[in-house]
Amino acid sequence: MIYLDNAATSFPKPERVYTEMDKCMRDYGANPGRSGHRLALQAGRAIFKTRERLCRLFNIDNPMQIVFTSNATESLNLGIKGLLRAGDHVVTSSMEHNSVARPLAALEPKGIETTFVRCDSEGMLDPKDVKRAIKKNTSLIVVTHASNVTGALMPVKDIGALAAEKGIPFMVDAAQTAGVYDIDVKEMHIDLLAFPGHKGLLGPQGTGGLFISEELDVMQMKEGGTGSSSENLAQPALAPDRYESGTPNTVGIVGLGEGAGFILDKGTAAVRKHEAELTGMLLEGFGEIGGVKIYGPKDPKLQVGVVSANILNGDSGEISYILDKSYDIATRAGLHCAPLAHRTLGTLEQGTIRFSVGLFNTREDIMAAVKAVGEIAAEIR
Amino acid sequence: MIYLDNAATSFPKPERVYTEMDKCMRDYGANPGRSGHRLALQAGRAIFKTRERLCRLFNIDNPMQIVFTSNATESLNLGIKGLLRAGDHVVTSSMEHNSVARPLAALEPKGIETTFVRCDSEGMLDPKDVKRAIKKNTSLIVVTHASNVTGALMPVKDIGALAAEKGIPFMVDAAQTAGVYDIDVKEMHIDLLAFPGHKGLLGPQGTGGLFISEELDVMQMKEGGTGSSSENLAQPALAPDRYESGTPNTVGIVGLGEGAGFILDKGTAAVRKHEAELTGMLLEGFGEIGGVKIYGPKDPKLQVGVVSANILNGDSGEISYILDKSYDIATRAGLHCAPLAHRTLGTLEQGTIRFSVGLFNTREDIMAAVKAVGEIAAEIR
Numbered sequence: 122m123i124y125l126d127n128a129a130t131s132f133p134k135p136e137r138v139y140t141e142m143d144k145c146m147r148d149y150g151a152n153p154g155r156s157g158h159r160l161a162l163q164a165g166r167a168i169f170k171t172r173e174r175l176c177r178l179f180n181i182d183n184p185m186q187i188v189f190t191s192n193a194t195e196s197l198n199l200g201i202k203g204l205l206r207a208g209d210h211v212v213t214s215s216m217e218h219n220s221v222a223r224p225l226a227a228l229e230p231k232g233i234e235t236t237f238v239r240c241d242s243e244g245m246l247d248p249k250d251v252k253r254a255i256k257k258n259t260s261l262i263v264v265t266h267a268s269n270v271t272g273a274l275m276p277v278k279d280i281g282a283l284a285a286e287k288g289i290p291f292m293v294d295a296a297q298t299a300g301v302y303d304i305d306v307k308e309m310h311i312d313l314l315a316f317p318g319h320k321g322l323l324g325p326q327g328t329g330g331l332f333i334s335e336e337l338d339v340m341q342m343k344e345g346g347t348g349s350s351s352e353n354l355a356q357p358a359l360a361p362d363r364y365e366s367g368t369p370n371t372v373g374i375v376g377l378g379e380g381a382g383f384i385l386d387k388g389t390a391a392v393r394k395h396e397a398e399l400t401g402m403l404l405e406g407f408g409e410i411g412g413v414k415i416y417g418p419k420d421p422k423l424q425v426g427v428v429s430a431n432i433l434n435g436d437s438g439e440i441s442y443i444l445d446k447s448y449d450i451a452t453r454a455g456l457h458c459a460p461l462a463h464r465t466l467g468t469l470e471q472g473t474i475r476f477s478v479g480l481f482n483t484r485e486d487i488m489a490a491v492k493a494v495g496e497i498a499a500e501i502r
Numbered sequence: 503m504i505y506l507d508n509a510a511t512s513f514p515k516p517e518r519v520y521t522e523m524d525k526c527m528r529d530y531g532a533n534p535g536r537s538g539h540r541l542a543l544q545a546g547r548a549i550f551k552t553r554e555r556l557c558r559l560f561n562i563d564n565p566m567q568i569v570f571t572s573n574a575t576e577s578l579n580l581g582i583k584g585l586l587r588a589g590d591h592v593v594t595s596s597m598e599h600n601s602v603a604r605p606l607a608a609l610e611p612k613g614i615e616t617t618f619v620r621c622d623s624e625g626m627l628d629p630k631d632v633k634r635a636i637k638k639n640t641s642l643i644v645v646t647h648a649s650n651v652t653g654a655l656m657p658v659k660d661i662g663a664l665a666a667e668k669g670i671p672f673m674v675d676a677a678q679t680a681g682v683y684d685i686d687v688k689e690m691h692i693d694l695l696a697f698p699g700h701k702g703l704l705g706p707q708g709t710g711g712l713f714i715s716e717e718l719d720v721m722q723m724k725e726g727g728t729g730s731s732s733e734n735l736a737q738p739a740l741a742p743d744r745y746e747s748g749t750p751n752t753v754g755i756v757g758l759g760e761g762a763g764f765i766l767d768k769g770t771a772a773v774r775k776h777e778a779e780l781t782g783m784l785l786e787g788f789g790e791i792g793g794v795k796i797y798g799p800k801d802p803k804l805q806v807g808v809v810s811a812n813i814l815n816g817d818s819g820e821i822s823y824i825l826d827k828s829y830d831i832a833t834r835a836g837l838h839c840a841p842l843a844h845r846t847l848g849t850l851e852q853g854t855i856r857f858s859v860g861l862f863n864t865r866e867d868i869m870a871a872v873k874a875v876g877e878i879a880a881e882i883r
Contacts, residue, residue, distance in 0.1 A: 122541065129533035130749060132541070143524050146706060146757075151832065152510035155839070157823060158832035160503065160513070191572040191708070194726035194748025219732065220748060223725035226735040319749060325527060327572070327708050327751025342723060344604035345575035346839030351600065352850065354607040354841065367575025367601060368511060368700060370708025373754065376527075442538060451532070451539035458536070458727030460735065469733065 123450045123486045127479030128269055128297060128427045130319045130326055134376070135383040138323060142376040153371055154348040164371045171378030172361075178322075178381060178389075179314060180305040181332055188331045188364040189374055193296045194220040195342075196315035196331035199364065200292050201225065201263065203339035204313070207232035209260035212251055214275065215465045216240045216268045219458040221294055225263075240465050243418050244273040248280050255287060263292040263313075266302065270462040270473065271417025272400070272427030274302075281310035290337060296320060297425050300384045301392050312337055321392075323384065323480070324377030327370055333360055343367070392480055396426040399478040399487050403428045406491030412498045416466050416473060429457075429466075429473035432498045437472040440497055444474070448493040452476050504831045504867045508860030509650055509678060509808045511700050511707055515757070516764040519704060523757040534752055535729040545752045552759030553742075559703075559762055559770075560695060561686040562713055569712045569745040570755055574677045575601040576723075577696035577712035580745065581673050582606065582644065584720035585694070588613035590641035593632055595656065596846045597621045597649045600839040602675055606644075621846050624799050625654040629661050636668060644673040644694075647683065651843040651854065652798025653781070653808030655683075662691035671718060677701060678806050681765045682773050693718055702773075704765065704861070705758030708751055714741055724748070773861055777807040780859040780868050784809045787872030793879045797847050797854060810838075810847075810854035813879045818853040821878055825855070829874040833857050 124132050145167065151160035153168050172184035181187060190196045201224045205211065213221060215237045225235045236254040240246045251262065262284045267274045277293055284291035292313035295304055300321030306314055311332070318328025333339050344356045345366030357363055384392060400421040407413045407430055416429040432440055441454030455472040456463050463469040476490060505513050526548065532541035534549050553565035562568060571577045582605045586592065592606060596618045606616045617635040621627045632643065643665050648655045658674055665672035673694035676685055681702030687695055692713070699709025714720050725737045726747030738744055765773060781802040788794045788811055797810040813821055822835030836853040837844050844850040857871060 124532075124541070126532060126537050126539065126542070129536055129542075130531065132531050134527065134531070139524060139527050142527065142753075143520060146515065146520050146523065150511065150513050150515070150707070151505075151507060152707075152834075155510055156507050156832065156834040157819065158507065158826040158834075160505070160832055161507070161510075191751060192748035195724055198724040198726065198747075218727060219735070220726035222735055223727075223737055223747070227725050227737065317749065325751075325753050326531070326533075326749050327754045329748075343576055343579040344608050345579065345601035346599060346604075348839065351837035351839050352841045352844075354600070354603055356604055356608065366579075366604070367573035367710075368698065368707050370572060370706075370751065370754065372523075372706050373708045373751065438538065445539040451537065451541055453533075453537040453539075456732035458729065458732050460733045463733075 123489055125476045125478060125482065125490060126451045126453050128320065128475060128477030129453055131321065131323055131479045133481055134323050134380060137383060138376045138379040141379045142325065142372050145372045145375040150372065152368055167375045167378065168369060168371060171374050171381065174378055174381040174385060175330060177385060179332060180307055183335065186333055186335055186360055188333060188361045189369055190329045190331055191327055192329040193294065193315050193317035196329050197221055197294060198224050199331055199342050200313040200315060200339060203342065204261055204290060204337060205233050208258060209233050210256045210258045211235045212238060212254045212259055212262045214238050214240055214246050214264050216244050216246065216273065216462045217265055217459065218269050218294065218296065221263055221265065222461050237461060242466065244268050244271040244462060244465060245418060246275050248276050248283060251280050252283055259289050261290050261292060263294065265294040265296065266298040267425040268462055269297050269427065270429050270457050270459050271466065272424035273417050274423055274425065278309050285310040297427060301389060301396060301425060303389055306332060318373065318377040322377060323380030325373050328373040328377045395480060396478050397421040399482055400424065400426045400428065402484065402487045403476055403490065406487065407494060410495045410498050412502050413494060416468065426478035428476045431471055431473055432494065433501050434471065435501050437474045441474050443497060444493055450490055450493055504870055506857045506859060506871060507832045507834050509701065509856060509858030510834055512702065512704055512860045514862055515704050515761060518764060519757045519760040522760045523706065523753050526753045526756040531753065533749055548756045548759065549750060549752060552755050552762065555759055555762040555766060556711060558766060560713060561688055564716065567714055567716055567741050569714060569742045570750055571710045571712055572708055573710040574675065574696050574698035577710050578602055578675060579605050580723050581694040581696060581712055581720060583609065584723065585642055585671060585718060586614050589639060590614050591637045591639045592616045593619060593635045593640055593643045595619050595621055595627050595645050597625050597627065597654065597843045598646055598840065599650050599675065599677065602644055602646065603842055618842060623847065625649050625652040625843060625846060626799060627656050629657050629664060632661050633664055640670050642671050642673060644675065646675040646677065647679040648806040649843055650678050650808065651810050651838050651840050652847065653805035654798050655804055655806065659690050666691040678808060682770060682777060682806065684770055687713060699754065699758035703758060704761030706754050709754040709758040776861060777859050778802040780863055780865065781805065781807045781809060783865065783868045784857055784871065787868065788875060791876045791879050793883050794875060797849065807859035809857045812852055812854055813875065814882050816882050818855045822855050824878060825874055831871055831874055
């Protein structure tokens with residue numbers, strides 16, 4: 122199987138992720154932060170280690186400002202809904218995933234207005250358009266770091282500088298970049314950073330996180346046992362306890378810590394170089410096949426390892442099925458949970474076939490994918 | 503290590519839980535419900551299998567009415583906040599965990615009133631008191647199935663019948679009973695059943711679920727990508743997609759499925775018999791030690807495998823520490839995230855030392871615990 126669905130979930134993972142998760146389950150699968158016995162303390166230390174590693178990756182000072190969630194979607198919901206109040210205005214882009222667009226749509230009837238800044242037909246966002254969209258009551262700018270449909274990188278540094286200048290909280294959806302691209306919350310002026318654990322960070326599904334700047338008062342989404350201030354019916358006020366009610370996903374967080382450790386050891390520059398090389402091969406290979414349309418910037422410097430394409434008017438779902446069935450190549454077809462992005466690209470009807478590379482893909486994988494698409498295109502033409 | 507902290511997280515797990523989780527990570531750790539390739543479909547089937555097994559355990563007809571969450575706390579927040587509206591009244595008990603009490607406290611300023619029905623000094627709840635607490639605007643009755651402090655079993659069947667008679671939705675927190683006690687949502691008239699995956703169901707941390715009766719309209723807590731109705735900015739209306747935004751915790755749910763499968767194979771009656779025997783030994787053993795005060799019903803027929811005790815006025819945290827350090831026995835001390843329960847029992851200052859048995863504990867474990875407590879009590883006296 123050639124796995125080119127890394128934008129959904131990276132696969133496989135580094136061996137140390139598997140090994141440490143199994144060790145956690147078998148050796149120290151106790152309840153962290155509640156009981157005081159040795160196994161519980163070991164579990165608690167393992168969770169803290171993951172916080173520290175994520176801090177190193179994202180240049181975050183205080184590990185306690187990293188809140189663990191079950192995925193980036195939960196992180197985005199927590200940040201967006203926890204911050205916004207009736208009467209607020211939000212600026213976002215027309216390339217957002219449903220994990221941003223749907224919470225914002227749900228807030229509309231509650232008196233929170235959103236401007237979706239239009240990206241160009243490649244899915245690129247102009248910071249000047251963001252600036253123009255800002256109103257007096259703009260209380261949040263939230264954008265994806267890179268489109269999950271075209272891979273297009275958004276100018277987060279410029280938008281961050283703009284947000285800082287205007288004193289507007291800035292949130293970034295790093296679903297497609299965390300672990301691969303350099304993210305520096307200080308340099309980029311990011312106040313809320315939502316990230317999944319199971320994509321570029323190479324951890325297991327069921328993990329994600331939200332960095333919350335100490336300067337923001339974000340309302341929690343759930344209350345419950347936190348192992349702290351137990352005598353009190355009010356939720357503790359301090360992060361991360363305020364946001365982490367109930368038993369955490371220790372085994373998942375341990376796996377995420379190993380994935381992050383692997384990335385730190387290797388360096389994001391090396392990860393990015395590898396993925397950019399494969400992305401370039403895909404773009405070049407597809408570009409030479411008649412009838413193949415590629416969406417997005419078509420330049421590995423302007424995009425992550427996500428390439429969306431169509432073959433003439435062929436059904437994206439059917440072609441993805443043929444790739445799986447006849448070539449053993451795993452891709453994703455359809456709308457990729459991002460209807461706004463497909464409207465921007467004009468692919469709301471056809472969807473796209475998405476090829477997304479990962480750290481463990483090889484040049485041979487890419488050559489096989491290009492060959493397969495060439496054969497299918499020849500059939501259709 | 504003698505592990506007597508199973509009420510926090512059961513440990514160890516059946517071998518099949520470890521094995522299948524590792525297999526999932528290594529062999530089919532792809533994204534279920536989105537992509538259509540073979541690995542993704544395999545992941546999707548594994549998740550469905552877990553839904554089916556949970557249905558068999560709880561006598562639920564439609565697997566799609568089981569919603570996966572990250573823990574019982576999330577399930578309780580989802581059910582409570584998703585159902586209640588301003589002007590509603592809730593009836594609950596004075597033995598609730600903070601995972602029920604804190605969300606209800608957070609709803610108070612939003613115009614939702616709660617009556618905490620007082621349990622007796624053993625932590626037992628009288629259904630007649632529940633009946634008396636019902637008002638015209640009572641929109642939910644929510645009770646724990648068994649106290650996490652004393653183990654006291656609540657009369658959920660009687661309360662369910664009462665709720666059905668009055669047409670009031672009935673929610674049960676099965677944190678201490680799922681996998682051990684027979685739970686039949688039809689017979690017990692349960693409309694919302696919140697359960698953790700990592701306790702009696704023998705799954706990993708990071709898992710839990712909520713059964714939602716098809717007759718209830720429960721508002722989702724998060725919106726996002728669901729892999730369904732992707733063209734639409736509105737959240738899909740149907741369970742489970744409505745409530746399961748973002749990539750699910752496939753590896754965790756797979757582990758939970760194996761835990762549930764293990765319980766189904768063994769039968770809850772056998773699990774219960776074993777735990778009741780060990781609980782009886784604990785109660786009898788502690789009962790014979792001078793200076794040891796046991797809280798709760800002190801009868802394995804009236805309680806789950808949770809025994810809370812104190813030794814004279816000894817600090818519960820210190821004694822728990824000695825049990826760990828000198829006897830290699832893992833317990834939990836303090837308030838157990840349930841201040842209301844401690845107020846009911848009169849242990850808000852001292853807390854309690856909680857011994858909680860699990861399926862893999864042996865008679866030898868219990869004898870060692872009784873001996874250790876005897877020695878510590880002799881020291882203190």
